[in-house]
Amino acid sequence: MGGPHGQFPSTQLSLLEAASSGATLPNEALERVSALYWKPVYRFIRVKFRKNNEDAKDLTQSFFAAALQRDLFARFDPAKASFRTYLRMAVERFAANQHAAANRQKRGGGIEFEPVEEPAVTAESPEQVFEREWQRQLFALALDDLHAYCEGFGKQLQFEIFEAYDLAGGDRPSYAGLAARHGVAETSVTNYLAWARRMLRQFVTERLRGVTAGERDLRGEMRRLWT
Amino acid sequence: MDLNDAVLDHLRHVAALPDVTGTRYELESEIGRGGMGVVYAARDRQLDRRVALKILDSALAGEAQLIAHLEHPAIVPIYETGRLPDGRAFYAMKLVAGARLDHYLDGAPSLGERLRVIRRIGEALAFAHARGVIHRDLKPQNVMVGEFGEVYVMDWGVEAVAGTPAFRAPDARLNQRSDVYALGALLQCMFPGTAPPALCAIADKAMQADPAARYPDAPAFLADIERFQEGLAVEAWSEPLWHRLRRFASRNAVLLWLLAAYAGVKFLVFFLRTP
Numbered sequence: 001m002g003g004p005h006g007q008f009p010s011t012q013l014s015l016l017e018a019a020s021s022g023a024t025l026p027n028e029a030l031e032r033v034s035a036l037y038w039k040p041v042y043r044f045i046r047v048k049f050r051k052n053n054e055d056a057k058d059l060t061q062s063f064f065a066a067a068l069q070r071d072l073f074a075r076f077d078p079a080k081a082s083f084r085t086y087l088r089m090a091v092e093r094f095a096a097n098q099h100a101a102a103n104r105q106k107r108g109g110g111i112e113f114e115p116v117e118e119p120a121v122t123a124e125s126p127e128q129v130f131e132r133e134w135q136r137q138l139f140a141l142a143l144d145d146l147h148a149y150c151e152g153f154g155k156q157l158q159f160e161i162f163e164a165y166d167l168a169g170g171d172r173p174s175y176a177g178l179a180a181r182h183g184v185a186e187t188s189v190t191n192y193l194a195w196a197r198r199m200l201r202q203f204v205t206e207r208l209r210g211v212t213a214g215e216r217d218l219r220g221e222m223r224r225l226w227t
Numbered sequence: 228m229d230l231n232d233a234v235l236d237h238l239r240h241v242a243a244l245p246d247v248t249g250t251r252y253e254l255e256s257e258i259g260r261g262g263m264g265v266v267y268a269a270r271d272r273q274l275d276r277r278v279a280l281k282i283l284d285s286a287l288a289g290e291a292q293l294i295a296h297l298e299h300p301a302i303v304p305i306y307e308t309g310r311l312p313d314g315r316a317f318y319a320m321k322l323v324a325g326a327r328l329d330h331y332l333d334g335a336p337s338l339g340e341r342l343r344v345i346r347r348i349g350e351a352l353a354f355a356h357a358r359g360v361i362h363r364d365l366k367p368q369n370v371m372v373g374e375f376g377e378v379y380v381m382d383w384g385v386e387a388v389a390g391t392p393a394f395r396a397p398d399a400r401l402n403q404r405s406d407v408y409a410l411g412a413l414l415q416c417m418f419p420g421t422a423p424p425a426l427c428a429i430a431d432k433a434m435q436a437d438p439a440a441r442y443p444d445a446p447a448f449l450a451d452i453e454r455f456q457e458g459l460a461v462e463a464w465s466e467p468l469w470h471r472l473r474r475f476a477s478r479n480a481v482l483l484w485l486l487a488a489y490a491g492v493k494f495l496v497f498f499l500r501t502p
């Protein structure tokens with residue numbers, strides 16, 4: 001994926017285009033969807049339905065399997081909601097049904113003690129958690145793309161500087177410090193950072209393009225992301 | 228790659244910032260967000276002046292060309308259009324020092340001042356309509372009133388704009404009459420308390436659900452505003468008799484005072500002559 005900066009070929013079909021190209025989505029489109037949404041769905045289920053780690057994983061797995069079997073993605077109507085909202089609501093319905101079924105089974109059967117696990121405590125609503133995890137996963141995937149691109153095109157220095165500055169968990173190093181550490185001019189540090197951020201933005205856009213329903217939906221999601 | 232919240236927020240911020248390397252502009256600060264992009268205060272290094280830089284979504288580059296063709300005193304002028312290294316389109320425009328219309332109205336301007344502003348907005352719309360451009364998203368947030376009273380209509384829309392609910396006409400497809408609807412909504416919001424009934428009627432007519440029942444265009448709307456200001460009957464309102472008389476009295480106050488004085492003098496003379 002990718003290309004020289006500013007000339008990204010739009011190799012990813014939009015979700016809508018993929019859906020409209022046939023009754024079922026191509027595997028590539030499905031992979032993009034699950035790569036981006038697996039973690040947000042998992043976290044949403046954990047917080048919303050207070051599931052433990054294993055149950056949440058199982059439910060997430062079941063949801064994606066059921067979504068494929070029932071052509072859930074092909075039934076997405078972009079006129080009604082964004083794909084992200086559609087998917088979250090579908091997860092909510094699916095998990096609520098599963099949750100209710102599990103409770104019925106418990107009430108009908110013998111008493112079973114489950115190991116108590118640390119509940120997923122958060123001040124955010126499940127919807128906010130879903131949104132946040134979606135952003136996190138989107139950037140994580142775009143960063144992987146950027147890293148791979150830098151490795152493939154001999155831009156390791158640019159990535160190292162970007163990683164040291166923009167991915168720093170604590171205090172950020174100074175530009176001068178980075179320049180001295182890598183033996184480049186300070187202006188190069190600013191240029192490398194600008195380049196890497198620009199590329200990151202493009203990879204984020206490409207990832208989003210793969211899971212949105214056309215240009216308008218893409219713009220809406222971009223706006224939400226940057227706001 | 229695991230990202231904590233702080234790093235994620237930082238990445239969202241830096242990736243959103245427009246990359247202006249290679250342009251003549253230096254970003255200063257974000258000053259607004261519209262439906263179609265973000266506006267920054269920036270410095271034009273070549274001309275050493277401050278400008279407003281609007282960064283658009285890449286697919287909407289046409290907006291800049293669209294507005295660049297509209298040269299009118301009440302339409303914010305475009306200085307330059309271009310594309311950033313990250314692919315997004317931008318245009319540089321005059322940085323208007325003043326207040327947004329909604330903030331301007333907080334200062335309780337006079338009736339005459341409010342009408343002057345709405346007329347300027349209407350004139351800008353009429354000008355744009357004559358060139359085949361419609362605004363699509365007219366609202367107080369898209370109008371600036373400058374320090375010296377100049378009025379600028381901004382954020383001229385493109386196909387993708389859906390409008391703002393309180394100002395959007397219930398039309399399936401936006402056209403000139405949809406802008407007339409928004410103009411009426413703007414007039415209404417400029418008089419939040421008690422407005423003269425004729426002005427209420429003008430706003431109501433402009434905001435009719437049926438486009439055919441509205442003013443056909445901005446000049447027709449402006450003509451009614453002008454009639455109101457001149458004390459004439461407005462097209463939008465069939466006023467009651469007492470109101471018509473009051474308006475007549477108000478328009479012909481001098482004549483009526485002269486007639487009254489004449490009648491008074493005649494009356495006095497009549498009694499003085501009587502033995």
